[in-house]
Amino acid sequence: MRYRIRHVTEYRYPEQVNLCHNETRLTPRATPRQQCVLASLACEPGAAYRSDREDFFGNRVNFLTIDQPHTTLRVIAESTVEVMGDAGELNLVRDTPWEEVRTRLDRETGEAVLDARPYRLESPRIPALPGLGAYAGPSFVPGRPLREAVADLMARIHDDFEYDPGFTTVTTPLETVLEHRRGVCQDFAHLAIGCLRATGLAARYVSGYLETRPAPGQEKLQGADASHAWFSVFDPDQGWLDFDPTNNLIPMERHITLAWGRDYTDVTPLKGVLFGGGDSHGLSVAVDVALEG
Numbered sequence: 001m002r003y004r005i006r007h008v009t010e011y012r013y014p015e016q017v018n019l020c021h022n023e024t025r026l027t028p029r030a031t032p033r034q035q036c037v038l039a040s041l042a043c044e045p046g047a048a049y050r051s052d053r054e055d056f057f058g059n060r061v062n063f064l065t066i067d068q069p070h071t072t073l074r075v076i077a078e079s080t081v082e083v084m085g086d087a088g089e090l091n092l093v094r095d096t097p098w099e100e101v102r103t104r105l106d107r108e109t110g111e112a113v114l115d116a117r118p119y120r121l122e123s124p125r126i127p128a129l130p131g132l133g134a135y136a137g138p139s140f141v142p143g144r145p146l147r148e149a150v151a152d153l154m155a156r157i158h159d160d161f162e163y164d165p166g167f168t169t170v171t172t173p174l175e176t177v178l179e180h181r182r183g184v185c186q187d188f189a190h191l192a193i194g195c196l197r198a199t200g201l202a203a204r205y206v207s208g209y210l211e212t213r214p215a216p217g218q219e220k221l222q223g224a225d226a227s228h229a230w231f232s233v234f235d236p237d238q239g240w241l242d243f244d245p246t247n248n249l250i251p252m253e254r255h256i257t258l259a260w261g262r263d264y265t266d267v268t269p270l271k272g273v274l275f276g277g278g279d280s281h282g283l284s285v286a287v288d289v290a291l292e293g
Contacts, residue, residue, distance in 0.1 A: 001085075001253040002037075002292040005209060007077040007227075009270050009285050015278035016069050022272035025259045026077035027060035028208070034257055039079040045070050057266060059259040064272075071277075075270055080292070085253035095145030096237060102200040104236045116234040119202040123262035126194045131178050136195035146201075150233050150243055151250075153195055157188050158248035170264060185246040186264055189229040192245050193263065202234040206242065207267040208258040211289045225289040227269065232260065256289065 007026055022043075028036040041062050049065040066073065105113060105120065122128040139153040164182040174194060177187040189205055196203035210228040230244040230251055242251040259267040 001083045001211075003081050003083065003209075003211060003256060004288075004290045004292055005077075005079045005081060005256065006288045007209075007269070007285070008287075009075045010283070011073045012282035012284075013071050013073075013274075013277035014280060015276055016071055017073070017274050017277040018067075018069055019276075020066050020073065020272055020274035022064045022066070022073075022075070022270060024062045024064070024075060024077065024270050025055075025059050025207075025267055026062070026075075026269055027258075028079050028081045029059065029257050029259060031257055033084045035082045037080040037082060040077070042076045044072075044074040044076075055261075055266075057259070057261045059261070059267065069276075081256050083253045083256055095147045096235060097143050098140055098146040098149045098199070098201065099142065101146050101235055105200065105202060105234070108236060110236070112234075112239070113236055116202040119204045119234065119262060120197055120200065121262075122197065124265045125263035126174060126190050126197070128198065129175055129178065129194060131175075132191075132194040133198035135178070135191075136199050139195075140199050146233070146235055147241060150196070150241070153192060154243045154245045155248050157192055157245040161188060161191070163246065185229045188245040189231045190263055192231045192243070196231075196233055204232050204234075204240070204260050205263045205267060206230050206232055206257060206260045207264070207269070209256040209287060209289050210244075210247075211254045211256070211291065225287045227258075227285070227287060228255070229264070230255070 026041060027039045030036055043064055045066055045068040047064040048067045051063045053061050055061050105117065136153060139156060140149050160181055162182040163184060165184055168177060168183045168187050174190050177183040177191060193203040193205060207227060207229050209225060212225050230242060232240040232242050234240055244251050261267045
């Protein structure tokens with residue numbers, strides 16, 4: 001599947017901004033099942049200075065300095081991405097017991113295992129809450145294959161938690177989500193990762209896009225697609241395996257990976273500091289994911 005993606009972020013300020021420094025993570029990653037063919041980033045007003053780098057997690061980071069006075073900032077990221085599905089990820093039978101995976105994470109010293117170990121630790125948005133292990137428990141019974149256990153956890157989160165865009169923000173604590181059992185894709189990914197880490201497994205947060213399809217006979221609305229989030233769990237034999245608890249499915253050709261890290265803090269699409277602007281701002285984000293061909 002080949003997609004064209006347009007991601008537009010607009011900030012509106014009540015007072016003039018004289019200078020701002022911004023950092024973006026809006027370039028899709030290269031993975032075994034995904035290739036970023038083209039990528040561009042522009043901003044209005046234009047940037048006086050720009051630099052590109054990779055962060056600790058291998059995400060592409062663009063740094064922008066804008067020194068023109070402005071009350072509106074628009075950042076436009078466009079890319080073309082090819083995604084290949086992998087039906088093998090749907091096989092939940094031939095799998096290693098989850099306890100064996102945990103033991104190997106403790107004992108092995110190969111590069112992949114060492115790289116995965118930091119994802120077992122708590123992180124800024126995913127503290128080690130006592131309730132996480134208790135919630136994970138029914139899925140992680142002794143001897144259960146890893147992917148079967150994680151798929152069960154994913155399904156339980158999907159069934160037990162209500163998707164409620166108005167209940168949480170990016171700063172809502174995970175404890176609140178766990179208590180009230182409602183949130184959005186970011187919250188459900190954080191919850192699943194916290195549960196997996198509570199069992200001693202390595203799990204990471206994945207940001208990206210999910211291609212949405214209109215109902216039969218309906219035209220696709222511009223800006224109807226949105227940023228999405230899911231999680232990955234590490235298996236020394238199979239690498240990182242993706243799961244989408246919001247939709248209770250295994251990510252395949254409709255999921256486009258943008259960045260990954262310990263939690264949302266590591267993959268924020270756009271963040272920065274500004275001088276001026278007043279004490280509030282308006283924000284709008286529009287994402288279009290179009291299938292080519």
